Structures are given as structure tokens and as C-alpha cells.
Amino acid sequence: MPFLTIARDGAILTVTMNQPETRNALTGNTAVDEFVQLCQDVQRDASVKAIILTGAGPVFSSGGNVKDMQRFFDDALTPDLIREEYRQGIQRIPLALAQLDVPVICAVNGPAIGAGLDLTCMCDIRIASESATFAESFVRVGIVPGDGGAWLLPRAVGMARASEMAFTGEAIDAREALACGLVSRVVAPEELLPTARQLAEKIAANPGAVMRMTKRLLREGQGNSLATLLELSAACQAVAHKTADHREAVTAFIEKRRPRFQ
Numbered sequence: 327m328p329f330l331t332i333a334r335d336g337a338i339l340t341v342t343m344n345q346p347e348t349r350n351a352l353t354g355n356t357a358v359d360e361f362v363q364l365c366q367d368v369q370r371d372a373s374v375k376a377i378i379l380t381g382a383g384p385v386f387s388s389g390g391n392v393k394d395m396q397r398f399f400d401d402a403l404t405p406d407l408i409r410e411e412y413r414q415g416i417q418r419i420p421l422a423l424a425q426l427d428v429p430v431i432c433a434v435n436g437p438a439i440g441a442g443l444d445l446t447c448m449c450d451i452r453i454a455s456e457s458a459t460f461a462e463s464f465v466r467v468g469i470v471p472g473d474g475g476a477w478l479l480p481r482a483v484g485m486a487r488a489s490e491m492a493f494t495g496e497a498i499d500a501r502e503a504l505a506c507g508l509v510s511r512v513v514a515p516e517e518l519l520p521t522a523r524q525l526a527e528k529i530a531a532n533p534g535a536v537m538r539m540t541k542r543l544l545r546e547g548q549g550n551s552l553a554t555l556l557e558l559s560a561a562c563q564a565v566a567h568k569t570a571d572h573r574e575a576v577t578a579f580i581e582k583r584r585p586r587f588q
Contacts, residue, residue, distance in 0.1 A: 339378070365425065372534055395467070434455060435457070450541065459497045462492045542558075
């Protein structure tokens with residue numbers, strides 16, 4: 327069975343991590359290859375405007391498979407080999423999602439642990455069920471965030487809170503996650519996917535090409551100077567002004583009607 331189950335409804339994809347028997351662990355299976363393939367497929371498909379990512383079962387994702395980590399005890403697996411395994415393995419997920427221009431809404435249905443928490447930070451918007459918890463727990467199993475968590479988490483919650491979470495490994499609940507900005511909404515479990523769907527529909531109602539450029543500018547703004555981002559914005563804006571959707575949006579506004587985007 328594939329790790330990811332993908333359902334499409336119009337311009338929205340709902341992607342479910344579907345290995346509840348492993349608590350949707352991201353290692354020891356085909357998760358990496360499937361996430362990379364998903365990002366490549368969506369990037370090429372201009373008709374996709376939004377993605378909802380969630381997990382099957384009571385857990386969003388337990389991150390790395392701790393039982394699988396026992397194989398690293400083998401002296402034949404040298405530090406050089408392990409480093410390369412991370413490069414060719416789980417590190418491909420944040421790199422793939424960073425190149426994806428389609429907005430991703432993370433619907434966190436339960437515990438997001440270790441790499442599972444970091445996966446939520448790779449998404450653009452996070453909505454949590456009241457039963458969700460979040461833990462940057464690598465230190466508790468004697469390892470570091472090997473999937474980019476040291477870059478991702480501080481950008482979501484700030485350096486001080488990220489440091490506290492990473493140094494203690496302790497979990498925070500959904501309300502604490504809301505207070506520190508890790509998630510933007512907390513809803514009842516039965517309202518999680520409907521809420522994510524409503525948000526995805528609002529996103530998908532807008533012009534797809536402009537939405538993709540907007541996401542790219544937001545991402546590039548995290549690592550570039552204001553002057554560089556202004557140059558990128560001017561280039562994207564020049565393209566946007568020449569799209570049929572821009573013409574339709576302006577015309578619809580003047581005519582006081584709803585726009586009909588291509």
C-alpha cells in the first residue's frame with residue numbers, strides 16, 4: 327500500500343499519510359519518494375491550487391521510526407554513510423516542499439512528533455485538532471533534528487520557543503501551539519477537515535498562477551534582502567499584469583460581479 331493517499335476534488339488535493347499502524351512514520355518506508363513525487367507532479371499541474379495534508383488514525387506523524395534506528399548500531403554503517411543516507415532520504419522532503427509553489431494546509435489531527443512536527447513546519451498554514459500535540463523530541467532519543475527542524479521551527483515560533491522545545495523535547499498541546507504561532511487555528515476534531523477544506527476553497531477561488539507566485543515571494547522573502555525581494559516582486563508583477571485572470575479580476579471589479587478565472 328502507498329504511504330500517501332491522494333484524493334482530488336476540483337482544484338484541491340487532500341493528501342493523507344496512511345500508515346496508522348506505524349503512526350505514519352516518515353522513515354523505513356516509501357514516504358520520502360512519495361512526497362517528492364507528489365511535489366513534482368503538482369508543480370507541473372497548473373490546475374491544482376491548494377493541498378490539504380493530514381494523517382490517518384489518531385496520530386498525525388510520529389516522525390522517524392525509532393525501532394528502525396537500531397540498525398545504526400551496526401559498525402558497518404559509518405558516519406559518512408549515515409550522513410549520505412539523510413541527504414538522499416528524509417532531507418529530500420523539505421527540499422521538495424520548499425520548491426512547491428502551491429499552498430499547503432496542514433490539518434494536524436493528532437500528535438506531531440519529531441520529524442512529524444517539522445513536516446508541519448514545511449507547510450504554509452497549520453490548523454490543529456484539539457487533540458493535536460507537538461514535540462521537537464529528537465534530543466530524547468539522542469539525536470539532532472536531521473530533517474531541517476533547526477531551520478524550520480524557529481521560523482514558525484521564534485528562536486526562544488524553538489530552543490525550549492528542542493532542548494527539552496517536551497510536547498506542547500494545541501492551545502499552546504496556537505499561543506506561540508505554530509498553528510493559526512484550533513478546532514474540534516470533527517471540524518478539522520471541514521475547516522481545512524473551507525480554507526482551501528477560499529484559496530482555490532483565486533487565480534492559480536498569481537497564487538503560486540505569491541507563495542514563492544513569501545518563501546523567498548525569508549532568506550533575501552528587501553532590495554532583492556522587490557526586484558523579484560517587480561518581475562512577478564510584470565507577468566501578473568499580463569495574465570487573463572488579472573484582466574478578468576479588474577473587469578469584474580468594475581462591473582460589480584464575481585470574477586470567472588480560467
